[in-house]
Amino acid sequence: SQQGEEDPQALSIQEGENATMNCSYKTSINNLQWYRQNSGRGLVHLILIRSNEREKHSGRLRVTLDTSKKSSSLLITASRAADTASYFCASRDQAGTALIFGKGTTLSVSS
Amino acid sequence: NAGVMQNPRHLVRRRGQEARLRCSPMKGHSHVYWYRQLPEEGLKFMVYLQKENIIDESGMPKERFSAEFPKEGPSILRIQQVVRGDSAAYFCASSPGPDTIYFGEGSWLTVV
Numbered sequence: 001s002q003q004g005e006e007d008p009q010a011l012s013i014q015e016g017e018n019a020t021m022n023c024s025y026k027t028s029i030n031n032l033q034w035y036r037q038n039s040g041r042g043l044v045h046l047i048l049i050r051s052n053e054r055e056k057h058s059g060r061l062r063v064t065l066d067t068s069k070k071s072s073s074l075l076i077t078a079s080r081a082a083d084t085a086s087y088f089c090a091s092r093d094q095a096g097t098a099l100i101f102g103k104g105t106t107l108s109v110s111s
Numbered sequence: 112n113a114g115v116m117q118n119p120r121h122l123v124r125r126r127g128q129e130a131r132l133r134c135s136p137m138k139g140h141s142h143v144y145w146y147r148q149l150p151e152e153g154l155k156f157m158v159y160l161q162k163e164n165i166i167d168e169s170g171m172p173k174e175r176f177s178a179e180f181p182k183e184g185p186s187i188l189r190i191q192q193v194v195r196g197d198s199a200a201y202f203c204a205s206s207p208g209p210d211t212i213y214f215g216e217g218s219w220l221t222v223v
Binding site: 031033035041042043044045048088092097098099100101102103104 | 115144146152153154155156159166167169170202204209210211212213214215216217
């Protein structure tokens with residue numbers, strides 16, 4: 001079963017613009033995480049936000065969490081061509097043991 | 112501190128052969144996860160193991176697939192009698208606890 005769904009599926013922007021990706025999930029969670037995957041590579045952990053947090057920052061990344069709407073967003077500010085990758089949200093439901101991933105948003109940043 | 116190591120990175124098997132994928136977790140990590148990724152799709156959870164125990168195999172196909180994480184040595188994902196539909200990237204991840212997991216670079220299986 002799929003816990004998270006990202007939106008949009010694909011996003012194309014110019015360097016310097018901001019990129020916003022959204023994630024919706026189905027069940028109550030302890031935390032939600034965002035990962036990045038460059039083509040042909042493994043996933044890299046970006047940021048974790050706990051269910052009692054509403055917003056978290058890490059460098060050019062800003063993540064929000066709305067547990068009442070079961071949704072999260074990832075904002076990348078001042079994007080660079082090197083940000084081109086797929087971005088996935090992931091979470092465990094409170095009874096689950098494994099981290100379940102959405103299908104991802106493919107971000108393309110052109111210079 | 113070396114990351115999660117997977118090998119082989121690329122594997123080609125003929126239909127009906129066996130594929131064995133190996134994963135050495137990060138030092139100090141006792142939790143291992145296997146995921147499968149089909150082209151243009153997200154990661155599908157397969158199995159979660161701790162040393163000598165399968166904790167959750169709810170994502171494993173019921174036939175031909177098995178996984179182990181022995182007391183000594185790497186975790187192994189074994190696919191018997193491979194079919195073309197098994198062609199995918201298989202990712203291993205490890206964690207020291209229940210939160211963040213760390214991924215290897217993947218093993219790309221091609222069945223011809």
